[in-house]
Amino acid sequence: MPTLIRAGVVVPATGGTILEGGAVVVDDGRIVEVLDALGARRAAAAFAGEIVDEPDSILMPGLVNIHTHGVSPSPLFPSGSAPLPDERWLGHLDRHAVAGTTTVLSTCGLGTMNEIREADRRHAVHVRGATAHTAGSIAAALAADGAGLTAQHTQQTIERMLADGAVAIGELAGGQTLGGGGQDLVFLPAAILEHTGVVVTQAQARALKESVLGRFMDEGSYSAALLAERAAQAGLGGIDPEALRRLVVDTVMPSVGSARDGIREGVDAARRFGVPALVHSASASADLIRELQRSDDRRPATIIAGHVNHTSHTASEAVRLAESGRDAGWYGEASVFDLLEGRETVQTREHWDALLEGIDLVDVLATDYGHDGRHDPLISAVQDVIARGHRGLAEAVEMVTSVPAALVPGLVEGGAMLRRGAPADLVIADRDDLRIVRRVYIGGVPVAERGRMLSAARA
Ligand SMILES: [Zn+2]
Structure with a gap:
């Protein structure tokens, strides 16, 4: 009827x-x-x-979300971490659905298409897959974690994944592999606990990491005085500073070089196969992204900078990088994370507003993951850009429907x-x-x- x-x-x-x-x-x-x-x-x-x-x-x-994690039984994140239990990833799909999202692109990137098809079959939300199966990305995952990776994941290639129905390349690198939020939240606190018996918070881990590696994951920016001060604040004052410095470097850095190789390989694959790629944009990848944006490789490609509003950049760095992307023909995706409502991972809206106020710096809105998957709903992002006057109703809706669908052919019938x-x-x-x-x-x-x-x- x-x-x-x-x-x-x-x-x-x-x-x-x-x-x-x-x-x-x-x-x-x-x-x-x-x-x-x-x-x-x-x-x-x-x-x-x-x-x-x-x-x-x-x-x-129905809304289309091109940057999601934890929506299938695949290895979680670009770190190839252990998959979520069924009830968790199904629950994430429920959260997407009740808030109006009817199609998600899983951008964990290291799963198989069978895992993506299983999610698609078991939930009404359309689940589509992306692939990040390059040598560098897989090496980075194994260095950072890799607990969810089996031979069927590590032996995959982008080419085979595309033939099996993946519609995009990505997410190329992530906070877990580039010394970002995933390190601060999980891996670095775990390493510190294991070696010292001391429990540190995410903020303390980040402060320690930045005293050793700065915001750009560079061993040359080590400050002994800053490390001593922050170690004391974190209850690590009794630990030999050189041992602590080494612990940070040895935990954070092994995956960083490989993850950067993975970005290069993935962007090259996007040009070779004519498939869109989603690149993790953050301070640790900013120099490489600039280099790729300046490349004189003229093969056409749809390259999407993920979360151009990432708070590892300062707001003005984020705007400048997005401007250089726009001028190079890249697209910009702004992630709401939890900056509007939850505010566990992102407490400022400065970057969000600065990017949305810019000229053509944000083409698409998405969620990314937020703390343990508690991202704000995509529809809240739409409501916010309208309420703040960043976009009119029609344009705001297009940023979460027809625009992402057009950027990723095959994503939405x-x-x-x-x-x-x-x-x-x-x-x-x-x-x-x-x-x-x-x-x-x-x-x-x-x-x-x-x-x-x-x-x-x-x-
Ligand atoms: Zn990311």
Whole structure:
């Protein structure tokens, strides 16, 4: 039976338009009609099917998130860490779905397509795969952690993954392998605990690391005085400073060189295979990213700088790097992390605002992972850029629907636009606060309602 869904405003995510009082007609899982106000009134007058009336709502395509982790039984993160238990990754997909996301690109990057297909099959959200299977990326994962990697992961290649259905390359490097947040949170505290018996916080680990390696993972920026001061603050005052310096270097640095090789190899593969690549942009990769942006290699490629708003940069460094990317034809993805609501990993919105205020520095919004997967919802990012005046409604919606779909061919059937013939992946949200998601449809079937998953969501 066909369904007519009438909304306060329909955002088709194409051509920058909105339809006040519009509607869509859904039949057999697909959009069969997109109507303006007049068309909606006419259709409703003689409609042979169910009519869903949602005044004061916004109807838009299901959201597309091109930077996610922990959404499949694959090795976790570019560090190839042990996969999450099923209930955790399924739970992450639930969180994406209740907030309106209907397609995710898994960017952990070192899994197999069988693992991605398993996630796709077991949850209504469309799960698509990316590959980072280069020699450097795999070596970096093994150096940083690699607990989730088996021979079937380490023997994969980008070429075979693409043939098996991966739609993008990435994430090329990450905080775990480049001496970033993943080191501060997990690996460095674990190494310090093992060698000294002292428990340090993420902030203390970061402070110790930066006294030894600076923000750019450079042994030349070691400051003995700073290390002594920070060691004392972290309860490590009794440890021999040289031993502590070595411990930091030996924990953080082995994966860094390989991870940087992995970035080069992955960007080259993007040019060779004509497939988009997502590169981890952070202070530790900034010089390499600049070098790649200056490259005179003219083979066309879609290169997306991930989280251009990463807080390992200063805000002005982030803006300058994104400007150089824009001028080199790269695309910019801004990650919301948890900077709007959760604020466990990112406590400032300075970078976010500075990048969004720039000219064409941010093409796409995504979430990345946040602390233990507690990223803010993607829809909150959309609401924020509208409320702050960074973008209008139509453009903000396109940044999480048709734009990411266009950047990654094969990611979303129908291109994440409301148009005839496209799958009916839809979101209905409150007009004056998009964060209040009333209902989410995938393939025309309601899968979530007002923050609650419906039984159709899991296989
Ligand atoms: Zn990243």
